[in-house]
Amino acid sequence: MTSTEIRMGPWRPLYEYLAQRPDEADIDITYDDVEAIVHLRLPTAARQRPEWWTVIPLKQRARSWLAAGRHPFASDAGVVFRRTDHLAGHSLERQRRSRSMMDEYATSALLVPPTPEAVDCGWWEPHIVYVIHFPEAEVIRVGLTHGDSNRATILSGPGGTVLQVNRLANRWSATVLEGAFLRLADDFRVEPPLWLAQTTGVTEFWTDSFAAPSADEALAVAGVAAKLSNWTLSVPRSDRGSAE
Template identity: 35%
Template sequence: MSVEQEVLTRSEQVYSPLGNYLRTVSPREDAAMSFSEVEEVISRPLPRQARQNVSWWDSVPKKPQSRAWLRADRRASVDLSTETVTFIFAVFQRGWSVEQLKRMRSDWLTFARGELADPRRLSHVELGWWEPHHVYLLHYPADAAYKVGITRVDSTRIAKLTGSRGRLVDRLEVANRWAALVVESHVLELVWDAWKQPDRFATGDQGETERWSDWLVPPPLSVVRDSLTEDQKSPGWEMSVFRRES
């Protein structure tokens, strides 16, 4: 997918002219710019933090300004005392591997099952993790992909992730986040063969690592839940505990 085809957030769009400019510079050359020159390119003043904090210029994909130069295969080296920044050519790579994700998900599943087996601990009640949750399945036709995820039943996350590009295919309510994690993990176990590598600039907050090609159609979420007969015997499976109102 080209940069022009990518859907940029509003914050990213502010700095996209900088990325466009950096693409015109030869990879064999560093692109040294004053802060004033950067402001001229993006047609607006830099935020105060850019002149006060070196960390604003960190080349990490979670920051919208960073993605502008990372997409142009550049890393920023800043000197606040002279108000200059040098963009050095360096191709950004991210190590999303299915093996790493499988290990991480396995750890999460083990922890969730531990919480369900001994609900007396009531871990993370203050975060709403023992409140009812939805496991949801989305389809993105343009990307030929499915996505599974979990969220509290009172959350707007499903609507945000669906947007204009996605469609809610299935939704299942369970008693708490731990039970939701078990169902979600089992869905992923069924679809790892079709897992889709996330974009190298994915931040993770859109659930990019829980997507797979839609040639593999998952079973209904209720069928997945009903297959988890041993998990449903756990004392905490049907247990909901709500946060106290302040």
């Protein structure tokens, strides 16, 4: 069985402090009081950059307030930990809008010749769209990574099984295909439990009550984009000159 422990390290005392106050909609704590609770000196960024107080569960500190069902809102004086019922910083509707813009941008990139900048970034090198099932959490995740990466294997570590590894010619094609999987599963989108999200992130999940679509089904949803000539085009970074 997969470990469901949420790893908070030295930030666990903050979780315990917040968890003892479930009825308070907002919990306002000064920076000095946060330091006293966790017995740590906060870095300068914590007092000067509100984004340091992230809701990304890959960050150990974030798990302490997420586990207590809170999102942080920093100011000059301290942090307000506001009660919430979700992990992600943005609503699913906002995620959908962002995803739509991402897919549109990827499709537009497939309509024109590769730019030197995109080639230099490796965007025109092969990429993989993977699908992973996490049976204990009862969720399925889709994602993409560079063709040389073992990210799918790493992410499947917490009791997951890699169901599909679809190799695409470039990142733009992979982005469109990933988006097609998400559109097929849209009615079943969920967040994973925090014990899983601490290693996999929060987005691109759906409940496993909806079986993973096949690559052919996703390609059908990708539609005309999958028929563009650049869909199958790869340009290694070493071939930068050929893209100019």
